[in-house]
Amino acid sequence: MLLFGDDPAAYFAGESYKAHHIPRAEIEQLQLSVARTRFETLAKRIPPLQALSESQGIDHIEQLSDLAKLLFPQSFYKSFDHGLLERSDFDGLAAWLQRLTVRPLGVLKGRQIATLDEFFALLDRECGVRLVHSSGTTGQLSLFPRGSADWAAHLRNTRALIPSWTGREEDASGPPPFVVCWCGFSSGHSAILGAADLFRHCFARSPELFFATMPGTLSVDWHWFMLQLDRARRLNAPQPAVSDYVLARLDDVEAAREQLDQSLDRMVEVLHSQIRGQRIAIGGPPMLVHQLAAHALAKGVEGVCGPGSALLTFGGTKNQGPVNELELALARFSGGAQYLDSYGMTEMLGPAGACEHGNYHLLFTHVPFLFDLESGALLPRKGRQTGRFGVFDCMAQGNWGGVVSADKVTIDWSICKCGRETPTIVSSIARCPDADDALPPYAADPAAVEAALEALGGTSN
Numbered sequence: 001m002l003l004f005g006d007d008p009a010a011y012f013a014g015e016s017y018k019a020h021h022i023p024r025a026e027i028e029q030l031q032l033s034v035a036r037t038r039f040e041t042l043a044k045r046i047p048p049l050q051a052l053s054e055s056q057g058i059d060h061i062e063q064l065s066d067l068a069k070l071l072f073p074q075s076f077y078k079s080f081d082h083g084l085l086e087r088s089d090f091d092g093l094a095a096w097l098q099r100l101t102v103r104p105l106g107v108l109k110g111r112q113i114a115t116l117d118e119f120f121a122l123l124d125r126e127c128g129v130r131l132v133h134s135s136g137t138t139g140q141l142s143l144f145p146r147g148s149a150d151w152a153a154h155l156r157n158t159r160a161l162i163p164s165w166t167g168r169e170e171d172a173s174g175p176p177p178f179v180v181c182w183c184g185f186s187s188g189h190s191a192i193l194g195a196a197d198l199f200r201h202c203f204a205r206s207p208e209l210f211f212a213t214m215p216g217t218l219s220v221d222w223h224w225f226m227l228q229l230d231r232a233r234r235l236n237a238p239q240p241a242v243s244d245y246v247l248a249r250l251d252d253v254e255a256a257r258e259q260l261d262q263s264l265d266r267m268v269e270v271l272h273s274q275i276r277g278q279r280i281a282i283g284g285p286p287m288l289v290h291q292l293a294a295h296a297l298a299k300g301v302e303g304v305c306g307p308g309s310a311l312l313t314f315g316g317t318k319n320q321g322p323v324n325e326l327e328l329a330l331a332r333f334s335g336g337a338q339y340l341d342s343y344g345m346t347e348m349l350g351p352a353g354a355c356e357h358g359n360y361h362l363l364f365t366h367v368p369f370l371f372d373l374e375s376g377a378l379l380p381r382k383g384r385q386t387g388r389f390g391v392f393d394c395m396a397q398g399n400w401g402g403v404v405s406a407d408k409v410t411i412d413w414s415i416c417k418c419g420r421e422t423p424t425i426v427s428s429i430a431r432c433p434d435a436d437d438a439l440p441p442y443a444a445d446p447a448a449v450e451a452a453l454e455a456l457g458g459t460s461n
Contacts, residue, residue: 001030001033001034001037002033002034002037004030004031004033004034004365004394005034005038005365005394005395005397006153006395006397007153007156007157008153008157008160008364008365008395009153009156009157009159009160010156012160014160014172014173015160015172016157016160016161016164016364017160017161017162017163017164017169017172019364019422020164020361020364020420020421020422021419021420021421022364022421023421024413024421024422024423027364027421027422028064028367030364031064031364031365031367031392031394032061032063032064034394035061035064035067035367035392035394036060036061038394038396038397038400038401039053039060039061039070040060042102042398042399042400043059045102046099046100046101046102046399046400047099047455047456048072048076048099048100048400048452048453048455048456049070049072049400049452050455051448051451051452051454051455052069052070052072052444052448052449052451052452053070055445055447055448055451055452056069056444056445056448058070064367064381064392065378065381067367067369067392067402068369068371068378068390068442068443068444069443069444069445069448070400070402070444071369071390071391071392071402071403071404071442071443071444072400072402072403072404072452073403073404073442073449074142074347074403074404074405074406076403076452076453076456077100077134077142077143077144077346077347078134078140078141078142078143079453079456080093080096080143080457081096082140082141084096085116085141085224086228086240088113088114088115090108090111090113090119091108091109091110093119093143094108094109095457096456096457097123097129097131097143097145099455099456099457100145100399100400100456101129101145101147101398101399102398102399103127103128103129103145103147103398104127105123105127105129107126107127108122108123108126108127114245115220115221115245116219116220116221116224117189117219117220117221119131120189120220123145124148128147128148128149128398129145129146129147129148129398130145130146130147130148130150130151131143131144131145131146131189132144132145132146132189132190132191132194132346133189133190133191133220133223133346134190134191134346135190135191135192136223136227139227139230139231139234140227141223141224141227142346144191144346144347144399145399146349146396146399147396147397147398147399149397149398150349150395150396150397150398151194151349153395154198154349154350154395155197155198155201155202157350157365157395158198158202158350159172159176159201159202160172161350161363162176162177162202162203164353164361164420165310165312165338165340165353166308166310166338168308175205175206176202176203176204176205177203177205177279177308178203178204178205178209178279178280178281178309178310179204179205179209179211179275179278179279179280179281180199180200180203180204180209180210180211180280180281180282180283181211181212181213181267181270181271181280181281181282181283181292182196182199182200182210182211182212182213182283182284183212183213183282183283183284183285183288183289183291183292184196184212184213184214184284184285184288185212185214185215185216185217185218185256186200186210186212186214186215186216186217187216187217187218188217188218188219188220189220190218190223191344191345191346192285192314193218195283195284195314195351196212196284199281199283199312203281203283204281209275211267211270213260213263213264213267213284213288213292214256214260214263215263216252216256218253219249219252219253221243221245221246221249222246222249222250222252222253225240225242225246225249225250228240261295264291264292264295265295265299267292268292268295268296268299268301271296271301271304272296272301272304275304276304276306277304277305277306278305278306278309279305279306279307279308279309280304280305280306280309280310280334280337281309281310281311281312282305282309282310282311282312282334282337283311283312283313284313284314285313285314286313286314286326286341289311289313289330290326290329290330292333293329293330293332293333293334294329296333297329297332297333301333302332302333302335303332303333303334303335303336304333304334304335305334305335305336305337306335309334309335309337309338310337310338310339310340311330311334311337311338311339311340312340312341312342313339313340313341313342314341314342314343314344314351327339340353340354341353341354341360342354342360343360343425343429345405345407347391347393347403347405348366348391348393348403349365349393349395349396350363350365350366350395352366352424352425355416355418355420355424356418357416357417357418358426359412359416359418359424359425359426360424360425360426361416361420361422361423361424362391362422362423362424362425363422364422365393365394365395366391366392366393366394367391367392367393367394368381368389368390368391368411368423369381369389369390369391369392369443370385370386370387370388370389370390370409370411371387371388371390371404371442371443372387372388373387373388373408373432373433376388376442376443377443378443381413382413383412383413383414384410384411384412384413384414384426385410385411385413386408386409386410386411387408387409388404388405388406388407388408388432388442389404389405389407389408389409389411389425390402390403390404390405390442390443391403391405404442404443406431406432407429407430407431407432408429408430408431408432409425409429410425410426410427411423411424411425411426412424412426
């Protein structure tokens with residue numbers, strides 16, 4: 001049963017897309033089996049999980065609803081002392097991360113590490129930890145220590161899931177089916193740039209058929225400096241110090257921005273002259289996909305995609321303008337490629353992809369929960385419910401997969417019109433009124449949450 005969580009593609013013999021149609025009761029039995037094993041394996045090895053469970057007298061998982069009391073607030077992942085980043089104290093940062101993962105990080109102790117970029121790379125290469133950072137929209141960076149092996153299994157599963165987006169069963173076998181045009185930097189350590197990695201490995205027929213509008217890697221050091229700079233401006237405080245390395249990264253990003261029109265010209269030329277009429281996947285954040293479409297249409301280039309092509313975005317068209325106008329522009333640009341949006345978050349492996357009815361289907365490896373926005377009580381896992389979203393990710397092997405998000409969503413637990421049985425997120429997705437906090441407590445006892453935070457060695461910020 002554990003293979004269901006460790007390597008879903010292997011469990012479903014390369015046909016993971018079929019799992020969306022397995023009766024929910026069967027999937028939940030698999031989820032429960034994995035959750036029980038994960039808890040037994042990790043409860044004594046991850047200090048905040050141990051504190052959270054012991055404070056509430058939970059020593060085993062009897063049913064899926066037990067997990068609702070064992071979800072870490074999303075704020076846990078930004079609770080570290082951000083002075084560690086300012087001081088480049090990578091020993092201290094590794095010590096904090098070690099309380100969230102069972103993968104040993106001791107090999108980094110005492111190492112001379114100069115930059116965040118180097119620290120992230122070493123974790124992946126030598127410790128088996130693919131550290132992911134958030135966008136930091138609240139002004140504070142979240143750090144999530146995902147396992148490198150978990151990520152590799154996620155890539156295999158995504159490859160096996162492609163027919164659930166395209167509707168073509170033959171897409172599950174053979175080489176990936178697309179030429180890929182990615183809108184944005186081609187790589188980086190943020191959650192959204194992890195999607196670029198996914199497109200490169202799961203969607204592109206070969207490495208040379210992956211094209212990015214902004215070739216290169218977006219630096220973590222650049223991202224962290226920009227958050228510090230923004231905070232200093234808001235507080236009317238002195239500008240943070242800039243190292244030579246960060247100065248060079250600032251120059252890199254500025255150069256990329258100055259050359260964006262030329263980069264878009266090159267992408268439009270590739271679409272128009274090199275790959276026109278082929279099966280193309282155009283992906284990225286909605287704003288950047290729309291930017292490419294507008295650039296192409298302004299040059300009179302449209303109808304570039306061949307049959308079976310797809311436009312894949314993350315987060316919909318909110319705040320980008322009238323939906324009808326945007327979708328019409330994308331249709332003209334692509335030539336009517338299938339438009340597929342998805343919902344995800346940093347702490348969850350795999351997005352919830354939208355079906356033809358506009359419902360976001362959670363993966364079968366996701367155990368979703370909803371909590372009342374005022375009381376924090378767990379809402380029934382049936383019918384249609386609206387509340388704060390929480391999830392347990394069965395694919396998380398060396399870190400605890402349970403988290404409560406800052407998102408207000410509506411989940412429909414019934415079978416979708418498309419025939420999929422996996423629960424769906426419907427209607428709009430918004431931030432909770434108390435998005436920056438996890439209070440009132442969501443299912444877990446507040447004293448237990450405080451105990452878990454203390455065990456993590458974090459602060460409430």
